[in-house]
Amino acid sequence: MITFIFILGSILLKGKYISEVNLQKYIINIVVFSFSILCLTFFINNLTKNKFIINGIGIVLSLGTSFLSGVMVPQQLLSDKVLKIAKFFPTYYFVKINDMRVNSFLDVKAEIFMQLLFALAFLLLGLYFSRVSQKA
DSSP states (O other), X not given: OXXXXXXXXXXXXXXXXXXXXXXXXXXXXXXXXXXXXXXXHHHHHHHOOOHHHHHHHHHHHHHHHHHHHTSSSOGGGXXXXXXXXXXXXXXXXXXXXXXXXXXXXXXXXXXHHHHHHHHHHHHHHHHHHHHHHHHO
């Protein structure tokens, strides 16, 4: 719901310039990325119930992946080693799509697929740890 509020806000604020932007690419990318982050949140919340640990993990992951994946510094300026590490996080693929010039959905299908794979992995890990905590 929050994602759609941001999309609507973007359209309202930049309405006359919205034709210059590939809006479909951004909407698909943000929805898939939001889903993968929600799955990551589900995984972290089932990993531990300690709020201090959850906050610590959240801060480290959000800031760490932002620096590694090209949110704070453009991906072109990052070294190959940093980018290899960044590929282990969905944020890398989100930023990569945003930086790409896209003619069709087929141009970004691999990056969208990777984000969905991360979402599936986080969801399955979250379900596993949820099951483990229920048995304990």
